[in-house]
Amino acid sequence: MPTWLSQIGRIRAPIPAALYWTVAAATFVIPAAIWWLASSSGYVDRLFLPSPADVAKQAVVLAENGRLWSDIGWSVFRVFAGFTLAAIVAIPIGILMGTYHIADAIFEPFTDFVRYMPAAAFIPLIMLYVGIGETAKILMIFIGTYFQLVLLVAAVARTVPIDVINVAYTLGASRRQVLTNVVVPASLPGLVENLRITLGWAWTYVIVAELIAAQQGLGFRIMEAQRFLKTDTIFLYIAIIGLLGLASDQIMRRISSKTMPWAETFDR
Amino acid sequence: MPTWLSQIGRIRAPIPAALYWTVAAATFVIPAAIWWLASSSGYVDRLFLPSPADVAKQAVVLAENGRLWSDIGWSVFRVFAGFTLAAIVAIPIGILMGTYHIADAIFEPFTDFVRYMPAAAFIPLIMLYVGIGETAKILMIFIGTYFQLVLLVAAVARTVPIDVINVAYTLGASRRQVLTNVVVPASLPGLVENLRITLGWAWTYVIVAELIAAQQGLGFRIMEAQRFLKTDTIFLYIAIIGLLGLASDQIMRRISSKTMPWAETFDR
Amino acid sequence: MNLSARANATSTESVAKLSVRDISRRFETRGKIVEALKGVSFDVPSGGFYSIIGHSGCGKSTLLNIVAGLDQATSGVVAVDGVVRRSPGPDRGMVFQSYTLFPWLSVIENVAFGMRMGGMGKKERREAAQHYVELVKLSAFVDAYPKELSGGMRQRVALARALANKPAVLLMDEPFGALDAETREQMQELLLNVRNKEFMTVLFITHDIEEAILLSETIGIMAARPGRVAHEFKIELPYPRDAATKVSDAFVQNKRRLIEVFKSI
């Protein structure tokens, strides 16, 4: 029995990278194959499930006329801007919430109130106050992301062991220094993981954001395609969103394992 | 200087419950006062910012004709069902993902791919396969919640210290027992916290879910009100969603601090 | 697993309870290589008591982890009753250097954990656990959670938990490090008693030379860089032993010899 086989059933045991990626690839290939079979067998209505060939053809068309690239560019820009903004605001506030009880009192209940509200319901107010330009779209993504992210950051900051904080005090760290030199680095691995997860949330808001007078973008194009029953375009764009997300996920994982060699995680 | 005052600036130091709730209440009262001033001063268009009185009047009307209660009932049911389903599926899978590298390979990359996709884009497929009944709405909330929750659960399961797992092994726990008797209870506080956070996420999908042929529900009523520019109803219903969320948040917090006396957290 | 086991076990004529065969362990982190163990071999007969002493960082904990099946050797094998063991099991109970209690279980539940895993009934295991909690003098804290205990108390709970599980081989990594002299003596006697009654085989790490002599049949002296057993030292003292043994002439002689050997390494 090869050793990697015995590793599979072991808790926390790493498996060979080759095996990992083979299995991971299979989880994409198998659904793709089922898709291909289902659409080519005619068992499922083409209208709901276009064939891979149709989607590929559509991809070529849109790539050639350049629309694909501009849509990707705009959506990536909006998501990135909204998400970055949310992170910039949520990280300090979340860390304060997880560290000071008074900050918790100030932010937590109100956040808990607002975060349940459907972001789309804010569209009219957003249009009223910031108009219908790019700011509005970025703000939409910000709203959709911030309230969730801030709670996750607070949850991470709360898990920093009190012992580590205490040690820093006895070494002369001021409260401010404990915050910046202990709570922040100790939260970092959890923080990066949660940023990674929340980036996905930000992307799911691209459609809502592009409801607001978008002239282009992945979400806009999906809605337009829906209007005209262009299922192949819809599938193409959804897949592109997935792939963009997958890529950003992998990049964030790489960065986090490279920059935090001290963290105890199992690597890929 | 009263001791509670000196506690405020201390990291992780609890503040008196009375102070906590006073501050928390202020974070609601102050925006409410600003709202009242803004709407009564006429500085902001009534169409976008109805006065508290208007909203209250609308609340009375809808409460009396019973529509408010049926809307709340339906939406709570849908969110609760979709969320519970998501939790039931996500918790075991997430724990496996955080525990076995092979489960990570099977679920993580594919989840990372799907979770970026806008849930609303799945509406046509949902209608094709499950129709337009309650199942469709519940499934929508499930899709919106599951992919995020499963990653959070996996992240929590990954933080269970390897030492604790190892101890269990040397005490004769089988791999299965380690999973159920060590990984699960050790993950529990983090799990409950993340369920609490994701419940909010589930609520934000109520509008999307009720796009699918709803005849009633909070999300439905918001959209209807938007169609007829009934801003007071929109405000009322958004506030109700927020209050429902706030209440469920507090309940979950209570449950978690009551059932897990061993966890190291700062209490309210 | 059994196949290769036989082959590997041939070198031990009369099968030892625990055989450690040519264990090496190399850590590679960020390009740097630490040779934590190199070619460590020894046997502990059934019912034997083998202690390991050695300087801080020489590889003792690493070795114990490998024996427990919690870490994988770069090369070499560990066998119990001649059967190669690569993964952890209840046959090798362990008390860790940093007492790792289950924070969500009370003292008595921590002690009863192994029995619960073994499928023992609730009442039965509570009674059995109660017994061990008393042995480690924590009766007043049966229902306390780990976060409410002092360092020494936690260490004793960990000890009770390992003993209560009655492992064939007991692995202990400085189990008495955080205890005061008196409690330590009590625990040493407890260990001697339990081992006698249950006929456990013990592999024990300590920094306390007197403790090693009092408890062991054989002491393995480890040297560092790379970690290896540099010398084996037999203690010629009859069992049963107790605290009084420590003032016997034979004990003092053994101590003097051991210190000499230790220093020479």
Next chain:
Amino acid sequence: MNLSARANATSTESVAKLSVRDISRRFETRGKIVEALKGVSFDVPSGGFYSIIGHSGCGKSTLLNIVAGLDQATSGVVAVDGVVRRSPGPDRGMVFQSYTLFPWLSVIENVAFGMRMGGMGKKERREAAQHYVELVKLSAFVDAYPKELSGGMRQRVALARALANKPAVLLMDEPFGALDAETREQMQELLLNVRNKEFMTVLFITHDIEEAILLSETIGIMAARPGRVAHEFKIELPYPRDAATKVSDAFVQNKRRLIEVFKSI
């Protein structure tokens, strides 16, 4: 904070470096009350070395935490130079019972942490830290992360980190618990030396009676339920002391007397 300090400090005529005044600490968890400390008072003069010994769970760590300002006494005060201290600060450095290193910092960065907080420049503090890393014999591991160290190595890093910060009062909770005899002796000598040079005042918890005698001027013997200082024991041995002191007649006499007193409690 200064106001009440004066009032409280009046009882100490010649102001002690560290005064502990009538400290009580009660834990309430799930209805149960544990009286961990009750009316603990003692003084440590400037440059003094005060050790606390006592059975496991008698309240030593709780006391040290209160002195450090990390836990709040139910009643009573702690004063440094006659000024009441309620929160932690660099004047009271601490080595914890469970060595808590910063996992994201390498050994040298851990040791240099206090200096970094104090605003010392990068090059300067690295040099100073290097010195302490050498003193605890970890030069080969300057850039290792805590997870790559053995238990004893971590404890030494924690020691170096506290020493490097040159606190006026050094609080140590069983700092040498995980060390082998030889390393322990080296660390004891290191501590004696550093204290001499830097004129630190030390409050020290240990389980090792010999260690207490070797290092201390005064030993407070704590009794449990409720935790209190039952007896203070002066060690009449001249400084400077070193490992050789342990074989002197005076040492042996002190030890015999101390053990007697300890047993009588």
Next chain:
Amino acid sequence: ADAPLQIGVTIWPGWMPWWIVEEKGYFDEVGVKANIVKFKRHPDDMSAFAGKQLDATHMILADVIIPASKGVPGRIVLITDESSGADGIIAKTGIDGIKDFKGKRVAYELGGVSQLILMRALEKEGLTLDDVSSVNMSAEDAGTAFLAGAVDVAVTWEPYLSQASKDGKGRVVFSTADTPGLVPDLLVFRAETIEKRSADVQKVIAAWNKALAFIKTNRKEAVEIMAKGAEISAEEMEQNLAGIKLYSLADNVREFGAAPDGPLFKTADEQADFLLKSKLIDSKPDVPSLVAPQFVGAVTE
């Protein structure tokens, strides 16, 4: 000195000529600064309009009347087109006519054009909304739901109508082709824009006319431009256009008539009554004040 006029538009074949205006630069040609701002969901452009973010947007009559009762001042300046088969009711094979709708699940958008069309259809057979089982969905979702077999009847638009017929899933039993004048699509400006920048409004209409003229003279290229804008093929665009009747200036003049007696006023008045009766508005606005007929008149001169 004036900011560009912001003209909101949702995706509707009758409003596609704006794509030609953009492509051909007609705004520049007539000398007005204006932008076409695309919205996906109809309520969103109305919100933007009400929030003063847009100077103009496209609406149906109900959209003008409902906000008017709330004090949002919109003025109809132009009828762009009329749905003439582009909106319709599609029923499953086996449902032969409107009278068979009784008790069936019918998907339509509450309060939208769909409801209007459905009510008009039911009226013809002496039925009301209470006779059917209502399923609330946007026109697209209704179409999708029908194609997915989730509902028996759907009020939807092109290309869902022809797609369903083509697939043999059902047939169009009623459409706007049966109700001339029922659903005029309108270009509506904010009252203050009309007041302050009436010359610019006039130029916008002129640009629109240029587009219409271009469609007439260069139909093939025009359709291609519009198809490209909508990301569909020229054939599909043609199919979409088949369901609407673009209103020429002459058509507009006829509909506006001699205010306040023109056919448009009459239709608007009827709809206001209908909305009031359906309790969708609380009070009936002054209909003639919602129309700004001067622009249509001016162009003909």
